[in-house]
Amino acid sequence: MADWILSVFVVAGAVIYLHAALSLDRLQVGDALGPQVFPALVAVCLLCSGLLLAWETWRKQINTEAGAPAPAAVLPAGTRRKERGRQLVLIAMVAWTALYYVAFEPVGYIVSTMIYLSALLFYFHRVNPLINLGYAAAFTAVAYLLFTEFLQVVLPSGILQL
Amino acid sequence: MMDSWHGILHGLMVAGTPVNLAYTLLGVFIGTMISHLPGIGPSAGIALLIPVTFGMNPTTALIMLAGIYYGCMYGGAVTAILINTPGDAAAVMTTIDGYPLARQGRAGAALSIAAMSSFIAGTLGVTALTFVAAPVAQLALSFGPAEYFSLMIFALSTVSALTGDSLAKGLLSTSLGLAISTVGLDLQSGRSRFTMGIVDLQQGVSFLVVVVGVFALAEVARMAEGTLDGTMHSVRVSGRIWFTREDWKKAFPAILRGSAVGFFCGSAPGLGGTISAMLSYVLEKYVSKTPEKFGKGAIEGVAGPEAAVNADTCGAFVHLLALGIPASGSTAIIMGAFIMYGIQPGPLLFQSQPDLVWGLIASMYVGNVMLLVLNLPLVGLFARVLYAPPGVLLVMILGIASVGVYSFETNPFMLYTALLFGVVGHFFRKLDIPKAPLIFGVILGSKIEQSLRQAMTLSSGDALVFLKSPLSATLLALAVSMVALSFWAKRKTAATLQQAHAQPVG
Numbered sequence: 001m002a003d004w005i006l007s008v009f010v011v012a013g014a015v016i017y018l019h020a021a022l023s024l025d026r027l028q029v030g031d032a033l034g035p036q037v038f039p040a041l042v043a044v045c046l047l048c049s050g051l052l053l054a055w056e057t058w059r060k061q062i063n064t065e066a067g068a069p070a071p072a073a074v075l076p077a078g079t080r081r082k083e084r085g086r087q088l089v090l091i092a093m094v095a096w097t098a099l100y101y102v103a104f105e106p107v108g109y110i111v112s113t114m115i116y117l118s119a120l121l122f123y124f125h126r127v128n129p130l131i132n133l134g135y136a137a138a139f140t141a142v143a144y145l146l147f148t149e150f151l152q153v154v155l156p157s158g159i160l161q162l
Numbered sequence: 163m164m165d166s167w168h169g170i171l172h173g174l175m176v177a178g179t180p181v182n183l184a185y186t187l188l189g190v191f192i193g194t195m196i197s198h199l200p201g202i203g204p205s206a207g208i209a210l211l212i213p214v215t216f217g218m219n220p221t222t223a224l225i226m227l228a229g230i231y232y233g234c235m236y237g238g239a240v241t242a243i244l245i246n247t248p249g250d251a252a253a254v255m256t257t258i259d260g261y262p263l264a265r266q267g268r269a270g271a272a273l274s275i276a277a278m279s280s281f282i283a284g285t286l287g288v289t290a291l292t293f294v295a296a297p298v299a300q301l302a303l304s305f306g307p308a309e310y311f312s313l314m315i316f317a318l319s320t321v322s323a324l325t326g327d328s329l330a331k332g333l334l335s336t337s338l339g340l341a342i343s344t345v346g347l348d349l350q351s352g353r354s355r356f357t358m359g360i361v362d363l364q365q366g367v368s369f370l371v372v373v374v375g376v377f378a379l380a381e382v383a384r385m386a387e388g389t390l391d392g393t394m395h396s397v398r399v400s401g402r403i404w405f406t407r408e409d410w411k412k413a414f415p416a417i418l419r420g421s422a423v424g425f426f427c428g429s430a431p432g433l434g435g436t437i438s439a440m441l442s443y444v445l446e447k448y449v450s451k452t453p454e455k456f457g458k459g460a461i462e463g464v465a466g467p468e469a470a471v472n473a474d475t476c477g478a479f480v481h482l483l484a485l486g487i488p489a490s491g492s493t494a495i496i497m498g499a500f501i502m503y504g505i506q507p508g509p510l511l512f513q514s515q516p517d518l519v520w521g522l523i524a525s526m527y528v529g530n531v532m533l534l535v536l537n538l539p540l541v542g543l544f545a546r547v548l549y550a551p552p553g554v555l556l557v558m559i560l561g562i563a564s565v566g567v568y569s570f571e572t573n574p575f576m577l578y579t580a581l582l583f584g585v586v587g588h589f590f591r592k593l594d595i596p597k598a599p600l601i602f603g604v605i606l607g608s609k610i611e612q613s614l615r616q617a618m619t620l621s622s623g624d625a626l627v628f629l630k631s632p633l634s635a636t637l638l639a640l641a642v643s644m645v646a647l648s649f650w651a652k653r654k655t656a657a658t659l660q661q662a663h664a665q666p667v668g
Contacts, residue, residue, distance in 0.1 A: 033623075039355065049337055139561050
């Protein structure tokens with residue numbers, strides 16, 4: 001099922017990309033092709049890959065139906081719950097990381113990184129919270145020194161800026 | 163031949179400076195450590211560490227990044243043998259006999275034979291690289307835009323056709339990479355393309371955010387799932403950490419055969435270490451007098467594929483240095499690093515940057531010796547990295563990836579883009595879409611477009627220019643055959659081969 005959905009998305013994306021490519025300016029002074037031909041060719045490749053994927057998925061489905069009976073599509077309730085739990089954790093991780101990136105400059109590298117890493121460690125490494133705080137502080141300090149002193153990168157000071 | 167001798171002697175002087183020696187050691191050490199971390203392969207490792215090399219001398223930086231790459235390939239066997247999980251995709255064949263050997267209490271023998279195979283194959287591979295790269299570069303100097311275009315199309319078709327277990331998904335990944343490369347200002351007309359009005363996209367999508375997102379951040383998601391499942395089981399190294407004379411007698415011919423297979427596969431664009439290891443394993447089983455032992459702990463089943471993987475690494479550098487075409491996902495990332503330092507790999511590199519090319523090749527001889535010295539006596543010590551808490555590791559990787567990406571342009575937009583590509587990489591894994599073709603597309607996209615437009619301009623818009631040159635026509639015919647073969651042939655992936663050969667070990 002996932003491959004069917006993917007092939008639909010790819011074909012739709014390829015059509016949009018092809019339209020965008022063909023809408024580019026056709027100015028081609030001293031250039032036989034101009035800026036739109038290569039993207040248009042890539043769009044055609046994308047379109048072909050989407051159609052080929054649909055064909056591959058259809059073939060697989062035919063072979064499965066002709067051969068051994070397909071495995072039970074319904075997963076046991078426990079496995080489903082576990083899978084949903086894992087997905088929720090990953091979504092929360094992405095949201096937490098996005099929040100960290102938004103806070104990176106206004107709050108500053110040191111404070112935002114300490115909070116970000118500590119929270120993740122509390123969840124993924126369930127030992128004494130002080131140990132996790134120590135890991136977060138040590139990582140932040142080493143990375144800060146490495147990038148600012150050794151690599152001469154200016155990391156944002158944020159709220160620590162006096 | 164004489165040029166190669168002069169070159170390598172000059173290179174040894176460059177690689178032998180204290181700074182370069184120190185960074186070679188650091189690179190191979192980091193590579194070995196990374197290979198011991200389940201889930202983090204060479205591509206993610208190199209991607210994470212590229213930002214740390216900014217500001218360094220490019221020769222030193224590339225020596226270190228190459229060290230990470232072959233250090234990773236060298237050590238990939240450790241996780242394959244001890245936890246039945248390859249440290250990098252190429253070590254997948256090593257699990258078939260390596261893990262059963264470990265379960266029989268012979269982990270030390272398997273690890274030491276893997277280290278010895280890697281050393282011999284690595285040294286033979288670098289020697290071949292030394293004498294093959296310069297003549298290939300000389301030949302490539304005669305290539306025009308049409309030949310270059312066809313060569314890159316051949317590389318893309320090979321990687322699309324042979325990576326993963328679906329031609330459609332390989333092609334999708336490559337096309338997506340090419341589409342990403344078209345974002346930003348068009349170099350010839352100066353027009354913006356597909357930037358959606360976002361000023362930060364005018365310079366294009368940075369290669370660094372793509373690799374960090376797709377490889378490092380997506381791998382973190384995989385590690386997070388593994389941590390939640392708590393499914394990792396390892397065999398501890400105990401007893402004798404050396405192989406027997408009997409083992410050596412069986413392994414040595416396998417190492418030589420594996421080295422030859424690996425170097426030839428590495429020299430072909432897109433084949434990569436996994437295919438080298440698969441071919442070597444099949445070859446060893448075919449020539450063995452006791453094929454029934456394969457899958458139950460045959461030492462040749464460890465020696466051959468390990469040698470192939472390490473020789474493949476050297477073969478891949480022939481392409482990268484002499485033609486400017488990557489041969490695998492990891493060399494595509496190293497090529498991206500070259501471009502980020504303002505160096506264009508390719509035939510002219512041997513003339514314009516002899517210090518860099520020969521210094522890099524010479525450092526691989528030195529690095530191989532360092533790896534042997536590091537790995538043989540310290541294999542038990544390194545294996546302890548395996549027992550590092552995965553929860554801490556994944557958090558540290560997120561931390562390094564974030565600060566590394568930000569430091570590239572000190573622009574938060576890079577962070578958002580990397581996160582987006584992390585999500586894309588996660589879906590790639592879930593949907594079994596290979597990642598290497600995407601990186602090939604991103605790296606080669608603008609070069610392919612430039613070659614296409616130059617060739618068409620020089621021929622006044624005659625598309626037959628690609629068929630008029632015999633070399634270009636041959637490469638295009640090979641590219642088409644590669645895709646056609648992949649379309650009709652029944653694929654046998656490393657995973658299916660592994661399942662077919664692996665025996666349940668009690």
